[in-house]
Amino acid sequence: MPKPDPELLPIRPRCPKCQMRMISTDVVLDADGIEDRTFECIKCGHIETRRLAADPPVSPPAGPGPTAH
Numbered sequence: 001m002p003k004p005d006p007e008l009l010p011i012r013p014r015c016p017k018c019q020m021r022m023i024s025t026d027v028v029l030d031a032d033g034i035e036d037r038t039f040e041c042i043k044c045g046h047i048e049t050r051r052l053a054a055d056p057p058v059s060p061p062a063g064p065g066p067t068a069h
């Protein structure tokens with residue numbers, strides 16, 4: 001399974017210290033589908049790690065009526 005490119009992340013949090021847009025330096029996929037994302041501020045060097053769900057559980061599409069058996 002290829003490792004996701006951290007630069008393709010849609011969200012980049014701002015640094016809590018200087019409000020600079022942080023860059024993602026690493027993404028680690030957990031076995032439970034949880035991503036450990038590491039962000040780093042290029043201005044002050046603040047590092048922050050966030051745990052995010054990589055993919056929401058896929059639910060079956062809700063049909064317009066009762067399922068025929």
Ligand SMILES: [Zn+2]
Nearest residue numbers: 015018041044
């Ligand atoms: Zn900063």
